[in-house]
Amino acid sequence: MGADGRSQVDIGHLATLARLNLKPEECAKFQEQIEDILAYVDKLSQLNVDGVEPMTTALPMINVFRDDTPHETLSRDEAMRNAPDKEGAFFKVPRIIQDGEAPDDGEGGDSNASK
Amino acid sequence: MRPNEMSARQIARVVNRGEMSPTEIVGDFLKKIAETEPEYHAYITVTQEDALRQAAEVADRLVKGGEKLPLAGVPVAVKDNICTKGVQTTCGSKILAGFVPPYDATVVAKLREAGAIIIGKTNMDEFAMGSSTENSGYFTSRNPYDPARVPGGSSGGSAVAVRCGSAAVGLGTETGGSVRQPAAFCGLVGLKPTYGRVSRYGVAAFASSLDQVGTFGRDIADCALLSSVISGYDANDSTALDAPVPLYHELLSGTENGAGTGVGAGTGTVVGAGVDGIRGLRVGVPKEYFQTGVEPEVAAAVRHCLDILSAMGAIVEETTMPHTEYALPVYYVIAPAEASSNLARYDGVRYGWRSGNSPNVMEMYCNTRDEGFGPEVKRRIMIGTYALSSGYYEAYYLRAMKVRRLIRDDFDAAFKRYDVLVTPTTTAPAFKIGELSEDLLAMYRSDICTATANLAGIPALSMPCKFVKVGGGRQYLPVSVQLMANVLREDLLFRVGYALQEELALPGLKQPYTHLQPQGDLYTQLEGRGDRR
Numbered sequence: 001m002g003a004d005g006r007s008q009v010d011i012g013h014l015a016t017l018a019r020l021n022l023k024p025e026e027c028a029k030f031q032e033q034i035e036d037i038l039a040y041v042d043k044l045s046q047l048n049v050d051g052v053e054p055m056t057t058a059l060p061m062i063n064v065f066r067d068d069t070p071h072e073t074l075s076r077d078e079a080m081r082n083a084p085d086k087e088g089a090f091f092k093v094p095r096i097i098q099d100g101e102a103p104d105d106g107e108g109g110d111s112n113a114s115k
Numbered sequence: 116m117r118p119n120e121m122s123a124r125q126i127a128r129v130v131n132r133g134e135m136s137p138t139e140i141v142g143d144f145l146k147k148i149a150e151t152e153p154e155y156h157a158y159i160t161v162t163q164e165d166a167l168r169q170a171a172e173v174a175d176r177l178v179k180g181g182e183k184l185p186l187a188g189v190p191v192a193v194k195d196n197i198c199t200k201g202v203q204t205t206c207g208s209k210i211l212a213g214f215v216p217p218y219d220a221t222v223v224a225k226l227r228e229a230g231a232i233i234i235g236k237t238n239m240d241e242f243a244m245g246s247s248t249e250n251s252g253y254f255t256s257r258n259p260y261d262p263a264r265v266p267g268g269s270s271g272g273s274a275v276a277v278r279c280g281s282a283a284v285g286l287g288t289e290t291g292g293s294v295r296q297p298a299a300f301c302g303l304v305g306l307k308p309t310y311g312r313v314s315r316y317g318v319a320a321f322a323s324s325l326d327q328v329g330t331f332g333r334d335i336a337d338c339a340l341l342s343s344v345i346s347g348y349d350a351n352d353s354t355a356l357d358a359p360v361p362l363y364h365e366l367l368s369g370t371e372n373g374a375g376t377g378v379g380a381g382t383g384t385v386v387g388a389g390v391d392g393i394r395g396l397r398v399g400v401p402k403e404y405f406q407t408g409v410e411p412e413v414a415a416a417v418r419h420c421l422d423i424l425s426a427m428g429a430i431v432e433e434t435t436m437p438h439t440e441y442a443l444p445v446y447y448v449i450a451p452a453e454a455s456s457n458l459a460r461y462d463g464v465r466y467g468w469r470s471g472n473s474p475n476v477m478e479m480y481c482n483t484r485d486e487g488f489g490p491e492v493k494r495r496i497m498i499g500t501y502a503l504s505s506g507y508y509e510a511y512y513l514r515a516m517k518v519r520r521l522i523r524d525d526f527d528a529a530f531k532r533y534d535v536l537v538t539p540t541t542t543a544p545a546f547k548i549g550e551l552s553e554d555l556l557a558m559y560r561s562d563i564c565t566a567t568a569n570l571a572g573i574p575a576l577s578m579p580c581k582f583v584k585v586g587g588g589r590q591y592l593p594v595s596v597q598l599m600a601n602v603l604r605e606d607l608l609f610r611v612g613y614a615l616q617e618e619l620a621l622p623g624l625k626q627p628y629t630h631l632q633p634q635g636d637l638y639t640q641l642e643g644r645g646d647r648r
Contacts, residue, residue, distance in 0.1 A: 009501065018455065018500045019462070020493055021481035030494060033555055037498055040556055041444040044514050047521070054516035055523055057324045057354075058310035058572025059602065064353040078217040082466035091464050096476045 007038045118143040119280040120626050123189045123337045124364070126283055127230070130188035131177065137170035137188035141232055144190040148235070148281045151629060155257045155266075157275035157282075158235040159195050160203050166190070169232045176230070184230030185344055191226055192273045192282035195236040196243055197328070198317035199223055206319045207239040207269075209252040210461050210468045210487025220317025221352065222286060222328050222345045229344045234282055237272025241489045242458065243293055243321045245269050246561035249552050250491045257548075258300060259629045260592050260637075264545040267297030267561075270329070274301040277331045280627025284341045285331040290321050291446050292540075292565025294329030295577035295597060300545035302579045302593035302624055304338040304612065306330045307565075309602050310572035311356035314349030322453035323354075325446075325569040334625050335578065335613045339363035342605065361606050367613045393614050394428030399533030403439035407563045409542040413594045416581035417539050420596045423618045424537075424611070434533065436525040439567060441518050446566040447559060448502050448515035454492075455499030461487065494555075519570050526571045530601040535611055537598055538564050540577040544585060544592035568599055575599040576608040578616060579624055582641055591637050593624075 011031040015022045022030065076089060085092040118126060118140045129135045148161055162169075173188055193199060196206040198216035200223075205211045223233060240250035248256040248271035256271045258264040259278040266275045270287025274297035277285045287294040289307040298305025306329050313328040320326060328345060332338030343363045349355040400421060405414055425431045463469035463483030470482035488496070502511035529536060541564065551558040568575035576598045582591040596615070600607045622640040 011497075014497050014501055014504075016481075017504060018493075018496045019459075019480045019484050020488070020496070021478070021485040022493070023485070026490075030490075030497065033494060034498055034501065036556065037447060037494075037559075038501070038511075040559075041448050041511065041515075043444045044441060044448070044518055045510070047438075047441065047518055049514060049517035049521070052517040052520050054513055055520040056516060058569070059354075059356075061354060066350060074217050080465075081217060082214055084463060084467070084469035093464055093476045094473050094479045098475065 006035055007042070009034050009038070117147075119147040119283075121283070122334065122625065123186065123283040123332065123340055126189045127185060127187045130173075130230075131183045133177070135188070137173040137230075137232065138167060140188045141166050141170040141190060141234065144234055144281060144283075147279070147627075151279040151281050154262055154631065155259055155275050155279055155629065156254050157192065157237055157256055157272045157279065159205055159207070159238050159253055159272070161235040162199075162202055162233060165202060166232050166234045169227070173230045173232065185340065186226065186229040186231035188230060188232060189283050190232045190234035191341075192235055192237045192276035192285035192331075193223065193226075193233055194239055194270050194273050194285075194287045196239060196288055196319040196321075197223060197286060198319075199233055199236065202233070202236060204236060204319075205252070206243070207241045207248075207251045207253065208487065208489070208492070210483070211466070212252075212468065214466050216317070218317060221314035221349045223317065225345050225347075226286075231344075235276070237270070237276055237285065239272055240269035240293075241492050242319065242454070243269040243288055243290055244454070244491050244495055246292070246296055246558055247546075247548070247551070248272065249548065250489060252489055255548055258545050260302065261545070261590060261630055264547050264592070265300065267300035267545065269293040269297075270331075271297045273331055274298060274303055274305075277301070277303055277333060278627065279629050284337050286341075286345070287329050287331060288318060288321075289327050289329045289569060290325045290450055291562040291569050294331065295540050295565050295575060295595075296561055298331055298577045299540040299579070299593070299595035302628070304332050304335050304579075304616075305577045306338055306342055306605065306608070307568055307575045308342060308346065308605055309356070309574045310569075311354045312346050312358075312574070312603065312605065314347070314352040314355045316349055316351035320457040322450040323457060324453060325450060327569070333627075335609055335616050336364050336367050338576075339367065339609045356603070358603055363606055363609045366606055366610055392428070393424060393611065396424065396429040396535065396611065397533045398424055398429045398431045399434040399529050399536045400431060401434050401436040401439065401529065401536055401538060403436055404538035404564050407542055408560075409539050409564075412581075412583045413539050413541070413543060416583070416594050417537065417596050420580050420615055420619070421537060423615060427614060427618070432533070434529060434536075436529060436567075438518065438521045438525050442522055442567045442570055443559065443563055445515045445518045445522065445570060446562065447498070448511050449519065449570075451495040451499035452502045452512050452515075453499070455496045455503065458488075458492070458496055463487075522567060523571045526567075526573060526601075534604075535598050535600050535607060537596060540564055540595040540597040544583055544594050564597060573599055573602055574605045574608055576605075576612055578612050579621060580615070580619055582621065582637065591641055
């Protein structure tokens, strides 16, 4: 919180978590807008919600299982037709492990930073 | 009468009887698209050749099968976040430009089964985030009553198509009002069904605990017919409810020959409302919805609807739903939180846009998403990421889910006492293009009367109830009333809506309208110098 009670957002960190490579000139405006919206939703802190059961879905839901029987699915070709890059039966992406580097989990080292 | 001027029911009737071929119908609608698109921009993709092929298939089925199809030859506008096999589906986003789904959404499969023709994919705010189509990655659609104004959103393109008559009926999607608000701005009937009433298989997810496919029609019976066709259980969607689907349109008496036949109109009787009628109906009017900054003329139009229902024998009472004012803050935590998770899939690997020349996969993800998403989508992803991140989860997301429960409790209490709740749909008629685009929170407040139904999971219907004069000039714009009912009581919404529609008897709504067409001179009709219905 800032001195005025507004939440202050570390926009660079947030963009990294959201996997957005924001341009430097976009950052200040996004930060201000996001702080405005957080100030608006802060109205929720006025309410006492002690003992209220969180509502996680619109209607009571039960898990659904289907029978474990084979059925027709998309062919591999159909499923891969929209891929921006592929090689044979594989989606092709830029290098994940750099030369001489230990294998990385691809999460940029902050995989515990969000729930 | 040109086919594009007919109701969906009339089209299905003449096609089933063999009086017109699906190809003739589709040909006329394609002509109408060519006439209206340059001005109003409803469609991202028009399925010209594919629509004619579908028409031939329907004709074939009618000849061979001898069966009657509920939407035989009816051209339907489908929002571009609903998958159509072999037809580009963009979600209004550059990140999905050129994406061609390998399968049909369940709702699209149901439309095809019913004999409908998918005539095009309609414009929308990117990933359904917005209230005007101004957040589309492609262009802004125009309101057929005034092209300087927005059609509403996010399902704005489908609303424009149905109002112009470049489709007979349309599909949209709802997360916080994205069918009802554009329906209100374009003078249409729009339904947000009960959560789970309609399958979402093949519908791009925005906020999964709120999303639902909704319907547009130029009158209650068309909206009811389309809703019956797309509703029902689906093994491919674990949230789809396994409950019988009433034929909603058949609950409305006097609609067989195309509605608007005057049955029940002006008599003060309950003929139009079907078996249960309006007499004795318990109507609640939650006062908080009238404390939202609603314009006096809109409030007066809604009060007029209440007077009509009263005169027909309904018991109308003011009530209170004390947590209504928290609905938007809850919505703007929950929807972005779920969106930040759902939109993680757009990473440039399996489909959609990929940024070139990234040195490694992490850079590729971040560049792809920065280039592919527009500003509103980025904002909401970041808000959602923030609300879910360590240290903030309890203050934002968990708290929002608890307040959501309190909002649902308000509805539970209300539905113990009332059959339907009546409110405005929007606080004002359609705003001008650019009017709110620099004021995020003002744009967000577009959902102030509608987001509650999504949070509670209940069905809600919007229908036009008055034309109001704007700008002191010759211009009229529609405003709407919203009806809400308990879970799976869409039947009640259609019956009450039908009774209101027939009593209100507003001119011109059942036909296509664009501001340029001479036969749609609303001013003449509303000033009482003509009586064309």
